[in-house]
Amino acid sequence: MDILTTLGVKTKEALASLYDIAEGEITFENTNPNFAGDYTFVVFPYLRHSRKKPEDTAAEIGDYLKENVAEIDGYNVVKGFLNLELSNDYWLNVAQHRIDEGVTVPNIGGGKKVVVEYSSPNTNKPLHLGHIRNNVLGFSFCEILTANGYDVIKNNLVNDRGIHICKSMIAWQKWGNGETPESSSIKGDHLVGKYYVEFEKKFQAEYATWLSSEEGLAQLETFKTSNAAKKYIKEEADLNKAFKSEYKNTYFNNHSDIGAEVKTMLKQWEDNDDEVIALWKKMNGWVYDGFDATYNRLGVSFDKIYYESNTYLLGKEMVQQGLESGAFFTKEDGSVWIDLTDEGLDEKIVQRADGTSVYITQDIGTADLKYQDFQMDKFIYVVGNEQDYHFKVLQLILKKLNKPYADGLYHLSYGMVDLPEGKMKSREGTVVDADELMDEVLSTAQKQTEELGKTEGMSAEQLTELYETLGMGALKYYLLKVDAKKRMMYDPKESIDFQGNTAPFIQYTYTRINSIIRAANETGKSTVFVEPNNLEAEEKDLIVLMNAYPAAVNAAANNYNPSEIANAVYELAKAFNKFYHEHIILGAEDEAVRGFRLALSQAVGETIKHGFSLLGIGVPARM
RNA sequence: GGUUCCAUAGCUCAACCGGAUAGAGCAACGGUUUUCUAAACCGUAGGUUCCAGGUUCGAGUCCUGGUGGGAUCACCA
Structure with missing residues (x-):
């Protein structure tokens, strides 16, 4: 017991x-x-x-x-x-069990099937720091669920269609001169992103011209006396600026020339126009090549990828069901709504008057598709907390439709990543690009390693691998060590810091252990557990912390929070370094003490490796 | 304005779902290397846990009300 x-x-x-x-x-x-x-x-x-x-x-x-x-x-x-x-006997007993059996995590999943959706990129821009948090978090959480005995399906829903990708397509068509990733040596996703930015620039210019035109100025005057302007007047805001942002969408839809082109293209795409589809496939292909490279480097993967181009029409049937069952109602213009005022929310549209679906319609359909495909017990969305409302609504809708899987929905809502200068804003160019960031942590890892000069005799390939393990480890750990729910600050200086509560510190601890075990094997010293007569405080700390580790793995799953594992592993690494400093391991005179300490050290190393693998972080043999 | 999340050391974060004297890392200062990798270890300093009430034997944690900040309230995704 x-x-x-x-x-x-x-x-x-x-x-x-x-x-x-x-x-x-x-x-x-x-x-x-x-x-x-x-x-x-x-x-x-x-x-x-x-x-x-x-x-x-x-x-x-x-x-x-x-x-x-x-x-x-x-x-x-x-x-x-x-x-x-x-008693010490009790703790030594615990140690022996741990050493004999390895890391064992209580199976709380019981083979239950869980579909986890994460990453979910748009195909008009390369990935940025926010996406990295999402991917790293999603992947790690899947590993954690698996370790807890769940049957996990990792899925990605790629947002590959819509107005945004059409913007890139139009821009490329008009100003691209046939540029390709090959011809320009630009990574595919970045190339497409470049044209998305190009479009925005041209559109802004066009808009600015219009704003100072006769028609624009007339609209501005109309705006100034409108109801919409009242709140700005109250806040004493600049009305010209307010108008500019208020009217932007209207302008795009009703006045803009390139806006009209984009809308025409979207229509053509929906009508399956050969030429547009071909262009769309070509440019999305570039993006996927780029994403694959980034995913590869991040070490994330998926079991099932859904494409919005295949799923965006789903859900309409369920809207019909909802109308029949009375869960939804129709307004005069023919649009379909759900009334959630009883739940303290608002009325929410689920289908436009013209019969086309909105964002949430697609999610309703995709949820059903997932259930058809996997009959999962739970399905989890790793999506930022800016969409809390959306997922609350989605779950309520599924409940009102009496879907058996509705209760299994969980929104793993994580906080935004802020920069020291404030929020990341793509419009202001303050986004931290994922690929650039990874290059940066990598070169820092290299620089640090070279400065310390401990890698003599390692081959070029081994060194490359080491820098990757250290750099990516530092970055991932930095993002995973804080509570997933919380908004966090990304400080570039800190993220490439390799001291203290960082992945390289823990990896270093691992390599210390590794090198002792290696030396023991080389000199034929036994690493088999022997019960010693005495138990030092630092030894006991290690046993206690390792004993607590499996519960931390359970808790990380139950609380949807990988940081609990990061913390547990950090505590263990810290305790080992103290132990290492206070007590000689390999050189211990007493054979029993040496065997015990070696076995204990090895177990610590295994635990670190186990924990890090759940975070999607590797451990090097030496560094 | 409605809804919702957050506020802990100079900075970034913990605190095992209500327990004892609130802990780490970074930054600062001082020390440790003829002993298994100093990416390490030890020490010093740093706090009215945003404010005011309340519940409780006991509150950073729960409740109410403020203050400050984020998100959201699109026929965008």
Whole structure:
């Protein structure tokens, strides 16, 4: 029986026999490091039954437990806190089990099927830092679920059609002069992105001209006296600027020449125009080549890729079902809506008056498609928290449609990544490009490694691989160590820092262990676990932390939060470095002590490697 | 304005779902290398956990009300 279970049972017994308490859930906490002991039982809640001072109550329970639980060596009491001290034999036992069995994670998934959607890029722009957080988070979380016994399907929904890609296409057609990734040596996704930017530039210029035209100025005057302008007047905002942003979409739709071209192209695409489809395929092909390279480098992969061009018409049938069942209603113009005011939300459109679908319609359809394809128990969307509302609505709609899978929807909502200068804004050119960023961390890894000069004898390929492992590790760890839910700050200086709570620090710890084990093997020293006579504090810390690791893996899955694993691994690495500094391992005189420490070190190394693999980070043999 | 998320050391983040004296890293200062990799280790300094109430034996954590910030409230995706 697990020690905590035993303690729970015995403590219940103690409470019953001492104070006649029958009910209640018994919980233990890890003893605060400032006090002696391993687990702590808080007696305050039981004082009204015991009718004794906290100290006396704790002591009575402590006596009972010491008497009845073999693993308890002793206890101490501070106010109402009963600190239980477990024997060294118990901890050595734990160590032996861990060493014999390797890392074992309790199976909480039970083979349940989970579809995880992440990445979900648009095909008009290259990936940026925000996408990296998404990809790294999504991939890591899939690894974590798998380790917990879930059957995971990683899926990507590629947004490959729509007005945005048409903008790139028009720009390329008009101003591209036949430029290709080959002819320009520009990575495909960046090339397409270049034309997207080009389009925006030309459009802005056209818009600016119009704004100062007679018609534009007339519209501005109309705007100034309109209702829409009132709130700007209240805020004392610049009305010219306000008009410029307010009217932009209207201008694009009703006045712009290139806007009209884009819209025509989108229509042609929907009508399956051969030429447009060919161009679309060509340019998307470039983007996919580019994305594949980036995904490869990030080390992420997918089991199933959905393309919006195939799924964007889905969901209409379900809109019909919803109309029949009364979940949806039709407005006068023929558009279809759902009323969510009972849930504290608004009315939400699910189909336009012309019968075409909107964003959420597609998601309704895709959810159903996923269910047809996989009959999953749960389906998770790794999407930024800016879409909290969208997924709340999506789930409610699925519920109102009585879909059996509706309850299985979970939005893994992660926070935005901010820069020291503020928010990333593509319009202001402050986005951090994914490929550039990866190059940067890589060259930093190389520079650092070369400065330290410990890689003598390594081949060019080995070095390249090492820089990749260190650089990508640093970047991924930087993004994964903070709580996924929280908005985070990306400081370029910090992200390439290799000291302290960073991947290279942990990787370094791993290589230290690795080199000791290697030396032990070379000199024929046994790394087999031997029970020593004594247990040092630093040794015990390692056992305690390794013992806690599987629970952290469970918690990371339950809380949708890889950072719990990052923290657990960091604590372990830190504890090992302290142990390493305080105690000699390979050179220990006593054979039993040496064997024990070697076995323990090896187990620490395995745990680090295990944890890092769940984060999608590799460990080098040496560095 | 409605809804919603957030606020912890100079900076970036923890704090095991209500427990003890709130912890790390970075930055600053000082120390450690004839011993298994110093990308390491040890020490010093740094806090009214945004504010005001409330619940509780006990609150950074729960509730209410403020203040400040983000997101969202599109027939965009």
